[in-house]
Amino acid sequence: xTASSTTxxxxxxxxxxxxxxxxxxxxxxxxxxxxxxxxxxxxxCAGDKPRLPPPTAIVKDSWRLISDPFSIAAV
Amino acid sequence: MFPKCELPSGPKFLEIDAVDRVFxxxxxxxxxxxxxxxxxxxxxFICAIGHSGCGKSTLLNIVAGxxxxxxxxxxxxxxxxxxxxxxxxxxxxxxxxxxxxxxxxNIALGVNRVFAHLPKGERRQIVDEHIDMVHLRPAADKYxxxxxxxxxxxxxxxxxxxxxxxxxxLDEPFGALDALTRGRLQEQLMEICNHHQISAMMVTHDVxxxxxxxxxxxxxxNGPAARIGQILTVDLPRPRERLTVVNHPAYYRMRxxxxxxxxxxxARKQLQLARAKGLVRQRENLEKTTLDLGFIPLTDxxxxxxxxxxxxxxxxxxxxxxxxGTGWGRxxxx
Amino acid sequence: MNKGLxxxxxESLRRVAIGYTLAAVVGIGGGIAIGTNKLLFRACDPFFxxxxxxxxxxxxxIALAAFRQVEPSSIFVxxxxxxxxxxxxxxxxxxxxxxxxxxxxxVLQLPRLQYFWxxxxxxxxxxxxxxMRIAVGLSWLAIVAAEMLTxxxxxxxxxxxxxxxxxxxxLIVALIYVGVVGFVLDKAIYYLGKAVVQSDGT
Numbered sequence: 001x002t003a004s005s006t007t008x009x010x011x012x013x014x015x016x017x018x019x020x021x022x023x024x025x026x027x028x029x030x031x032x033x034x035x036x037x038x039x040x041x042x043x044x045c046a047g048d049k050p051r052l053p054p055p056t057a058i059v060k061d062s063w064r065l066i067s068d069p070f071s072i073a074a075v
Numbered sequence: 076m077f078p079k080c081e082l083p084s085g086p087k088f089l090e091i092d093a094v095d096r097v098f099x100x101x102x103x104x105x106x107x108x109x110x111x112x113x114x115x116x117x118x119x120f121i122c123a124i125g126h127s128g129c130g131k132s133t134l135l136n137i138v139a140g141x142x143x144x145x146x147x148x149x150x151x152x153x154x155x156x157x158x159x160x161x162x163x164x165x166x167x168x169x170x171x172x173x174x175x176x177x178x179x180x181n182i183a184l185g186v187n188r189v190f191a192h193l194p195k196g197e198r199r200q201i202v203d204e205h206i207d208m209v210h211l212r213p214a215a216d217k218y219x220x221x222x223x224x225x226x227x228x229x230x231x232x233x234x235x236x237x238x239x240x241x242x243x244x245l246d247e248p249f250g251a252l253d254a255l256t257r258g259r260l261q262e263q264l265m266e267i268c269n270h271h272q273i274s275a276m277m278v279t280h281d282v283x284x285x286x287x288x289x290x291x292x293x294x295x296x297n298g299p300a301a302r303i304g305q306i307l308t309v310d311l312p313r314p315r316e317r318l319t320v321v322n323h324p325a326y327y328r329m330r331x332x333x334x335x336x337x338x339x340x341x342a343r344k345q346l347q348l349a350r351a352k353g354l355v356r357q358r359e360n361l362e363k364t365t366l367d368l369g370f371i372p373l374t375d376x377x378x379x380x381x382x383x384x385x386x387x388x389x390x391x392x393x394x395x396x397x398x399x400g401t402g403w404g405r406x407x408x409x
Numbered sequence: 410m411n412k413g414l415x416x417x418x419x420e421s422l423r424r425v426a427i428g429y430t431l432a433a434v435v436g437i438g439g440g441i442a443i444g445t446n447k448l449l450f451r452a453c454d455p456f457f458x459x460x461x462x463x464x465x466x467x468x469x470x471i472a473l474a475a476f477r478q479v480e481p482s483s484i485f486v487x488x489x490x491x492x493x494x495x496x497x498x499x500x501x502x503x504x505x506x507x508x509x510x511x512x513x514x515x516v517l518q519l520p521r522l523q524y525f526w527x528x529x530x531x532x533x534x535x536x537x538x539x540x541m542r543i544a545v546g547l548s549w550l551a552i553v554a555a556e557m558l559t560x561x562x563x564x565x566x567x568x569x570x571x572x573x574x575x576x577x578x579x580l581i582v583a584l585i586y587v588g589v590v591g592f593v594l595d596k597a598i599y600y601l602g603k604a605v606v607q608s609d610g611t
Contacts, residue, residue, distance in 0.1 A: 025451065030451065030452050033453065160516065160518055161517055161518060164516060165512070173528065173531070184517065184519075184527065188523075238517075
């Protein structure tokens with residue numbers, strides 16, 4: 001009896017949890033891998049004058065390109 | 076024939092103990108097997124027979140260890156079956172030979188695995204011996220795609236027997252073969268099993284095949300929740316022969332029993348379907364009512380049967396079902 | 410013009426051979442890894458699906474920036490073109506090992522290594538060769554285009570050079586050569602696959 005009442009109360013967050021449980025295995029692994037790869041990239045290109053920019057530098061240098069794709073003014 | 080164990084509760088050769096198998100489906104759990112109890116003696120040949128989809132292959136897979144029982148268990152020589160193993164070698168329905176290995180290599184794969192402790196020459200000898208056993212010497216170095224269906228199935232049997240399994244499991248091994256090949260293979264299998272005293276459990280839906288090969292035939296009721304409906308002891312004398320075994324006075328009585336059981340299972344299923352339909356009709360239109368006339372002897376049912384055959388009732392919007400029954404006593408109840 | 414067409418093509422083929430071999434090794438190895446590990450597959454698949462749609466030539470500038478030399482850059486472009494079809498096909502092939510064969514392996518209790526060599530690899534082989542065949546065609550497409558941009562040697566550069574010097578006849582001969590070599594490469598992989606793969610035939 002108590003079990004049924006608790007599940008009844010927890011219904012709205014339960015739905016969100018269900019959704020997360022369904023999507024979690026799909027979304028979480030790629031997300032973790034992405035973070036890991038970005039980290040490795042950052043470390044590999046951390047030198048003084050790297051051949052390729054690390055992710056942080058990309059975001060900093062090309063922020064206008066990222067933030068405003070519809071910009072008309074010349075950069 | 077075999078030394079009987081003195082204690083009635085002593086360890087049996089194979090014990091299937093209260094096995095249930097429930098499959099979870101999106102529509103809720105589906106009970107395939109319920110309360111299957113069976114013991115098999117050493118050297119015994121058991122056939123499980125039933126309509127397709129009744130769960131007989133599931134039962135075989137549970138004994139093989141390829142599937143797990145939801146409740147209950149299988150005990151082989153006092154040890155619980157926890158997974159598949161070469162002591163319960165399976166002859167698969169679709170032969171399952173590896174197409175990239177020759178006949179010899181297919182058989183050797185298991186032999187080298189199970190008899191790893193034996194020297195190479197001896198292992199090769201075991202392989203050759205079993206190739207000869209199924210008369211495949213000329214095809215020993217051919218690939219499965221170069222063989223006929225019957226030959227492939229023989230390789231499957233040789234592969235299984237080469238491992239000297241305690242129990243041979245056969246999952247409708249001759250189902251996909253033509254009648255002639257099927258008959259020949261049945262005789263070969265019987266000969267091998269008699270000669271080597273092999274314990275076997277086979278799944279089939281062929282009544283004559285079951286009668287020819289088995290010591291006992293286990294009849295499974297239709298699913299869902301299939302259980303053992305009846306067990307028939309086949310006391311035909313051995314060695315049996317396919318063509319002469321039918322002349323035994325008891326043959327047709329036993330055959331009749333099997334066919335009758337299967338027919339009753341079929342009729343029960345049809346009735347269930349008809350009943351489900353009738354209920355739906357009633358709900359759709361309350362003026363229509365379902366009427367059960369019960370059993371009508373053959374001559375008396377002519378006024379009903381002949382318009383029924385000419386689809387007269389259906390034209391008038393009436394839903395009439397005639398089910399063949401054997402007598403007042405056996406009249407199926409709605 | 411200082412080098413004959415065969416020599417030009419040989420130069421291109423050499424680059425393709427190196428890049429393609431690398432791609433096959435990485436593709437088959439990686440494909441088996443992600444095919445056998447569900448979690449790894451789920452993690453990697455979105456990246457592969459995005460990366461494989463990037464056109465080969467778009468990789469060239471970044472390769473030039475990273476390697477600062479023409480030779481490794483062209484090889485990298487070949488590699489990055491050829492690796493995806495091999496990788497994805499291998500992964501699918503490994504995942505699609507028929508249940509029958511898995512059951513045989515389970516009943517025989519084959520050790521992992523033997524399962525890999527006697528069941529998994531032969532069963533995935535048709536898929537692997539399909540991927541390799543797609544990859545070899547793509548590599549040949551990519552090398553010609555890459556050489557047009559990088560210059561120096563190779564059949565791609567020869568075609569571009571012919572155009573710039575208005576040697577149209579030479580250009581057409583070169584095109585025919587490119588086509589024939591591409592065809593031969595494709596067939597070579599096809600027959601290699603046919604010789605290696607023992608299929609069921611049913």
